[in-house]
Amino acid sequence: AQSVTQPDIHITVSEGASLELRCNYSYGATPYLFWYVQSPGQGLQLLLKYFSGDTLVQGIKGFEAEFKRSQSSFNLRKPSVHWSDAAEYFCVMNRDDKIIFGKGTRLHILP
Amino acid sequence: DARVTQTPRHKVTEMGQEVTMRCQPILGHNTVFWYRQTMMQGLELLAYFRNRAPLDDSGMPKDRFSAEMPDATLATLKIQPSEPRDSAVYFCASGLAQGRSDEQFFGPGTRLTVL
Numbered sequence: 001a002q003s004v005t006q007p008d009i010h011i012t013v014s015e016g017a018s019l020e021l022r023c024n025y026s027y028g029a030t031p032y033l034f035w036y037v038q039s040p041g042q043g044l045q046l047l048l049k050y051f052s053g054d055t056l057v058q059g060i061k062g063f064e065a066e067f068k069r070s071q072s073s074f075n076l077r078k079p080s081v082h083w084s085d086a087a088e089y090f091c092v093m094n095r096d097d098k099i100i101f102g103k104g105t106r107l108h109i110l111p
Numbered sequence: 112d113a114r115v116t117q118t119p120r121h122k123v124t125e126m127g128q129e130v131t132m133r134c135q136p137i138l139g140h141n142t143v144f145w146y147r148q149t150m151m152q153g154l155e156l157l158a159y160f161r162n163r164a165p166l167d168d169s170g171m172p173k174d175r176f177s178a179e180m181p182d183a184t185l186a187t188l189k190i191q192p193s194e195p196r197d198s199a200v201y202f203c204a205s206g207l208a209q210g211r212s213d214e215q216f217f218g219p220g221t222r223l224t225v226l
């Protein structure tokens with residue numbers, strides 16, 4: 001069955017520290033993968049996407065993600081977080097017109 | 112600056128009343144999505160349309176919910192009759208599918224409270 005798993009419901013990091021949010025997918029082929037961010041009281045905004053080609057993709061706000069086929073993962077990273085990065089992050093898979101959202105990871109930033 | 116608009120932004124109604132939420136997708140986009148977000152269930156895809164035709168509405172309770180696109184500039188989500196458990200934030204998103212997967216642009220949401 002197709003699925004997207006974000007194993008961490010909450011993550012807390014200190015401002016300036018590095019960040020990695022995990023995402024694993026289950027699909028028989030390579031899907032289209034996205035990371036979205038939702039700030040409090042806002043809609044979702046696309047951070048980055050992977051369709052094919054270079055497995056390391058760059059996004060907005062200094063985020064990047066790496067697609068690893070062998071691990072069925074698409075983890076999101078940022079070398080140094082800012083207080084404004086506190087939000088909820090969703091990993092999304094889309095293939096053959098089937099859209100599946102992960103449950104989200106809420107990121108908390110310590111000053 | 113093109114963006115998805117949703118009306119109303121907030122709606123408070125009583126149980127049993129009809130609720131209609133509207134969405135104006137970004138001009139030129141051919142795909143529209145409806146989502147519901149609650150604390151308990153998180154983000155759920157209710158339905159989505161491509162070129163005004165429903166592609167997937169399996170996430171939508173059929174007995175009380177209906178989604179339509181009267182024209183390319185308007186998508187509606189109706190609940191009749193509404194129930195307290197329908198209280199949630201409803202998001203609309205639009206995208207442009209050109210043989211590749213959709214990047215979705217989200218509206219600000221309609222916060223619905225059913226008393």
